[in-house]
Amino acid sequence: MTNVLEIADLSISTADGHELTRCDRLTTGRGRIIGVIGPSGSGKTTLLRSIAGALPNEAPTVRGSLSVLGKHVLMLPANELREFRRRHIGFVGQDPASRLNPRMRVRHLLAEAVGHKQFNAQQIMTDVGLPATEELLRRKPGELSGGQQRRVALARAFARRPDVLLLDEPTVGLDAVLRTRLCELLRSRADDGTTILLACHDMPLIDELADKVVELGASAAVPRVLPERRAQQSTGEEILRVHGLSAWAGFRHRIPLLHGVDFNLAARGALAVVGVSGAGKTTLARAITGLHRHTEGRISLGREVMPLRVERRSAAQRRRIQLIPQNPLGTLNPSHTVGATLSRPLRLDRKIPARELPARITSLLATVGLAEGFTERYPHELSGGQRQRVAIARALATDPDVLVCDEITSSLDAATAEDVMNMLGELRGRQGLALIVITHDLGLAIRHTNTALVLEKGRVVRAGVTPDVIRTSDPPLRHVPAHGDHHDSA
Amino acid sequence: MKRVLRLLPALAVILLAVVGPLFAAHSSTEPVTAPYALPGPGTPLGGDQVGRDVLSRLLIGGRDLMIASALIAVIVTGLAAILGAVAALRPRLGAVIEQTADLLILLPVALGIMVIGVAWPGSGRIPVIVAAIVLGTPFAFRVAAAAAAPVAASGFVEVASARGERTLSLVIREILPNLRATLLTLLGLRFIEAVYVVATASFLEVGAQPPTADWALMIRENADGTLLNPWAVLAPSLAIAVLTVSVSLAFDVLTPQARNRMVTRL
Numbered sequence: 178m179t180n181v182l183e184i185a186d187l188s189i190s191t192a193d194g195h196e197l198t199r200c201d202r203l204t205t206g207r208g209r210i211i212g213v214i215g216p217s218g219s220g221k222t223t224l225l226r227s228i229a230g231a232l233p234n235e236a237p238t239v240r241g242s243l244s245v246l247g248k249h250v251l252m253l254p255a256n257e258l259r260e261f262r263r264r265h266i267g268f269v270g271q272d273p274a275s276r277l278n279p280r281m282r283v284r285h286l287l288a289e290a291v292g293h294k295q296f297n298a299q300q301i302m303t304d305v306g307l308p309a310t311e312e313l314l315r316r317k318p319g320e321l322s323g324g325q326q327r328r329v330a331l332a333r334a335f336a337r338r339p340d341v342l343l344l345d346e347p348t349v350g351l352d353a354v355l356r357t358r359l360c361e362l363l364r365s366r367a368d369d370g371t372t373i374l375l376a377c378h379d380m381p382l383i384d385e386l387a388d389k390v391v392e393l394g395a396s397a398a399v400p401r402v403l404p405e406r407r408a409q410q411s412t413g414e415e416i417l418r419v420h421g422l423s424a425w426a427g428f429r430h431r432i433p434l435l436h437g438v439d440f441n442l443a444a445r446g447a448l449a450v451v452g453v454s455g456a457g458k459t460t461l462a463r464a465i466t467g468l469h470r471h472t473e474g475r476i477s478l479g480r481e482v483m484p485l486r487v488e489r490r491s492a493a494q495r496r497r498i499q500l501i502p503q504n505p506l507g508t509l510n511p512s513h514t515v516g517a518t519l520s521r522p523l524r525l526d527r528k529i530p531a532r533e534l535p536a537r538i539t540s541l542l543a544t545v546g547l548a549e550g551f552t553e554r555y556p557h558e559l560s561g562g563q564r565q566r567v568a569i570a571r572a573l574a575t576d577p578d579v580l581v582c583d584e585i586t587s588s589l590d591a592a593t594a595e596d597v598m599n600m601l602g603e604l605r606g607r608q609g610l611a612l613i614v615i616t617h618d619l620g621l622a623i624r625h626t627n628t629a630l631v632l633e634k635g636r637v638v639r640a641g642v643t644p645d646v647i648r649t650s651d652p653p654l655r656h657v658p659a660h661g662d663h664h665d666s667a
Numbered sequence: 668m669k670r671v672l673r674l675l676p677a678l679a680v681i682l683l684a685v686v687g688p689l690f691a692a693h694s695s696t697e698p699v700t701a702p703y704a705l706p707g708p709g710t711p712l713g714g715d716q717v718g719r720d721v722l723s724r725l726l727i728g729g730r731d732l733m734i735a736s737a738l739i740a741v742i743v744t745g746l747a748a749i750l751g752a753v754a755a756l757r758p759r760l761g762a763v764i765e766q767t768a769d770l771l772i773l774l775p776v777a778l779g780i781m782v783i784g785v786a787w788p789g790s791g792r793i794p795v796i797v798a799a800i801v802l803g804t805p806f807a808f809r810v811a812a813a814a815a816a817p818v819a820a821s822g823f824v825e826v827a828s829a830r831g832e833r834t835l836s837l838v839i840r841e842i843l844p845n846l847r848a849t850l851l852t853l854l855g856l857r858f859i860e861a862v863y864v865v866a867t868a869s870f871l872e873v874g875a876q877p878p879t880a881d882w883a884l885m886i887r888e889n890a891d892g893t894l895l896n897p898w899a900v901l902a903p904s905l906a907i908a909v910l911t912v913s914v915s916l917a918f919d920v921l922t923p924q925a926r927n928r929m930v931t932r933l
Binding site: 279319463466467468487490492495496498499500501502503504507508509510511512513518521522525568571572575 | 817820821822823825826827828829830831832840841844845847
């Protein structure tokens with residue numbers, strides 16, 4: 178019986194000698210679960226991609242050997258590699274939603290993965306915790322929530338029952354219930370003989386599942402920015418008041434997404450928004466920043482009532498509320514360098530003279546713990562965590578009063594996530610920044626926010642002081658629903 | 668290096684058409700030999716219907732065709748890119764643009780050119796260029812709008828609109844740089860299409876008028892004498908074919924370069 182995976186002295190670097198990943202020794206047989214860990218930027222994704230035979234575009238240098246099921250995948254000709262991947266490899270990347278064809282319905286996406294029209298949709302969907310309703314099978318990816326898209330992508334990888342399953346951060350964006358279900362599913366697939374590689378920041382998951390752990394070293398070590406620090410108490414004055422905020426999709430058939438959401442955010446306060454996937458958290462973020470087209474209700478910033486749509490807001494109002502979006506790949510423009518990404522919001526304000534720009538950019542990068550050298554890099558040269566740091570720096574560039582963070586730490590390892598949240602906590606104290614933190618990580622919500630609200634099917638079902646809200650809201654957050662996942666209404 | 672080799676044919680053809688008139692041995696309008704004379708000393712490709720030198724007319728007759736085609740291709744692609752990105756960003760306005768485009772797609776290009784040519788006689792190539800732009804943009808718009816839609820939905824565009832960027836700035840800074848590969852390919856295709864439209868118009872005697880030297884016009888004028896001096900028809904036909912094939916090859920080489928910076932995908 179040959180080993181499923183054999184790696185010896187593997188090192189992959191770019192043409193200019195910058196090492197992307199390095200793995201000295203790894204062999205594994207059938208039915209094992211391997212955890213690949215390491216800080217953001219240590220090459221976890223590159224290792225997984227090279228096992229699938231897909232190296233980054235800029236013709237990198239490969240040393241050492243890598244064989245999967247006895248084949249040297251990095252040397253296979255294109256047509257054999259394609260055949261090999263189709264039969265033996267399942268891959269779910271860090272941002273699986275971007276790999277779903279936006280024009281295909283869920284049913285066809287699944288049929289394509291299975292390879293024929295007749296398949297048990299019920300089984301596949303239940304495995305990943307989606308309700309197998311006709312209505313859901315008819316939707317297109319754009320009509321699913323972030324968490325649902327992720328689960329459809331997982332279902333596609335599982336559907337073909339590959340020999341080797343490569344999962345990059347599979348639990349990001351899943352709530353506690355789904356995470357547990359995913360664990361059970363992975364365990365049972367491994368027992369059936371599938372070899373699974375998990376690149377993950379989720380240490381409890383690795384502890385629970387992995388038979389073996391590979392730790393990749395830090396390449397460009399990210400400096401730890403600030404010491405651990407408790408969230409500041411708010412001053413009592415309210416910066417943002419939201420009253421009766423409703424949102425829906427479509428002009429002809431209104432699909433309701435939010436129903437009369439009310440909350441207040443204190444200046445220097447931090448509000449956690451929690452809820453299962455599809456509860457309307459991202460819609461709330463987009464409605465507050467004025468991006469959602471179909472909304473009604475009242476939003477006041479400081480003492481003035483603000484128009485709902487971003488086009489009608491004044492420059493100052495727009496500057497004062499900044500969004501950091503969810504999707505780690507789409508959050509930065511792939512055609513702009515980090516420097517260009519940061520200089521635009523600085524210049525749009527027209528307060529910053531051109532000669533001061535480089536210094537301002539360097540200081541913004543330092544605030545998020547990135548070295549000056551990052552200015553010239555493009556997003557595809559950054560790891561998921563580094564991209565998210567740049568996105569935070571971009572939001573801070575306009576010197577906002579309210580920062581809306583949509584799952585910003587979900588692609589970071591636990592230590593880096595703590596650093597980022599501590600850094601935002603520090604800014605709250607220093608610059609009077611108020612935070613809206615959308616998250617699945619209840620621990621993070623308790624540590625870094627003072628108030629919280631729980632969304633369920635677009636309604637606020639609980640609100641108050643964070644620890645109380647989260648402790649008393651066990652049913653919607655941790656209870657396993659009896660029939661599929663009927664929380665998902667949008 | 669291999670890439671440069673594949674760019675060479677197009678560069679050579681373009682250079683030849685631009686500086687060709689300098690090398691023409693004879694006038695393009697004065698007869699120098701017998702009508703449909705076979706190739707002989709001083710006239711390597713023989714004579715045309717009235718005995719003018721085919722080689723000289725070939726060297727002179729490509730420049731206007733190419734300039735007109737390039738102009739059409741650049742304007743069509745540019746308009747389509749901007750309209751496509753605007754349509755992706757502003758769905759309601761986009762619906763109006765799309766319906767207008769659908770309507771224009773229904774009009775046959777050749778007929779459109781002839782109508783404009785008849786209604787605006789003696790105006791040379793301008794009506795042809797206008798017609799090719801008006802009737803070509805809708806097709807290119809469709810491609811550009813489809814490519815722009817996923818980019819318009821991504822996080823960086825949301826962040827930019829949330830910080831109050833104007834639509835034009837969203838189009839130029841955020842969306843178009845990410846469509847480079849698509850737009851370059853589109854530009855190549857529109858150039859070839861434009862060559863065909865301009866050549867068809869000349870063949871139909873709209874646009875370039877006799878006795879101007881023009882490749883398409885040469886094919887038409889000399890068609891009757893194909894059996895007497897085949898070069899009078901073959902040479903301009905080959906010239907048009909070589910132009911389109913080499914340009915298409917060149918755009919194939921240029922496109923992947925623009926794709927490098929995009930985020931890698933499995």
